[in-house]
Amino acid sequence: xxxxxxxxxxxxxxxxxxxxxxxxxxxxxxxxxxxxxxxxxxxxxxxxxxxxxxxxxxxxxxxxxxxxxxxxxxxxxxxxxxxxxxxxxxxxxxxxxxxxxxxxxxxxxxxxxxxxxxxxxxxxxxxxxxxxxxxxxxxxxxxxxxxxxxxxxxxxxxxxx
Numbered sequence: 001x002x003x004x005x006x007x008x009x010x011x012x013x014x015x016x017x018x019x020x021x022x023x024x025x026x027x028x029x030x031x032x033x034x035x036x037x038x039x040x041x042x043x044x045x046x047x048x049x050x051x052x053x054x055x056x057x058x059x060x061x062x063x064x065x066x067x068x069x070x071x072x073x074x075x076x077x078x079x080x081x082x083x084x085x086x087x088x089x090x091x092x093x094x095x096x097x098x099x100x101x102x103x104x105x106x107x108x109x110x111x112x113x114x115x116x117x118x119x120x121x122x123x124x125x126x127x128x129x130x131x132x133x134x135x136x137x138x139x140x141x142x143x144x145x146x147x148x149x150x151x152x153x154x155x156x157x158x159x160x161x
Contacts, residue, residue, distance in 0.1 A: 005076070018064070018086055019072035025083035035085025036114060039092040040106060046093070047101050054097060061090050062138060070134025080128075080137050087141035091117060094145030099152050100160075108155065112148035117141055 010016050010023050017023075024038035025031045046057055065086045073079055095113040099105045120128055120140065124147070128140040 015068040015071035016075070018068040019084045021085035021089055025085035031083050031085055032088050032117060033114060035088035036092050036110060036117075038085070039089040040110065042089065043093060043096055043106065047096070051098060058090065058093055058097065061086075061093065062142065065090050065138050066134035068134070069137040073134070073137060079132060084137060087138045088113075088117065090138065091141030091145035091148075094142060095148040095152065097149055099149070100156060105152065105156075109148060109152055112151050113145060116144035116147045120144070121147070 005013065005016050005020070007023055007026060010020050010026065020026060021035040021038050024034045027034035046054060049057065069084050069086055072084055073081060092109065092113050095109045096106070099109060116124065117140075124140045124143045127136070127143060130136075131139050
């Protein structure tokens with residue numbers, strides 16, 4: 001595995017800064033979990049957006065993520081460096097799409113997203129192995145976010161806030 005960029009490199013290189021989740025991907029253990037944790041405060045800032053704005057946010061951050069993650073991975077010479085966690089950010093935000101505001105939902109969304117991101121049920125595992133570049137880095141977490149969001153929507157339906 002390639003050496004991750006230093007914190008200084010993260011702060012001075014735009015694509016590393018975002019791909020490494022504002023530096024959260026530099027965590028020595030479980031960088032994906034730390035990246036998802038770092039996505040939560042951003043979610044708190046965007047959680048009250050109307051659904052069209054939130055959906056636009058998702059599309060823009062996904063597209064930018066494909067670019068940033070691809071650039072960072074190419075510079076590091078590793079397809080999906082463990083420290084690249086922007087995909088966790090977007091995957092978590094997808095998980096929380098149209099979910100009621102509240103700490104319980106935030107926590108449950110976090111747990112469900114991490115579950116699907118780590119377990120990688122089909123087709124997530126297939127996408128992770130077979131799609132390359134920035135899209136490959138992002139797409140498996142997008143699907144994990146969709147799975148987690150679907151489960152959360154069922155929870156909201158059966159246990160409305």
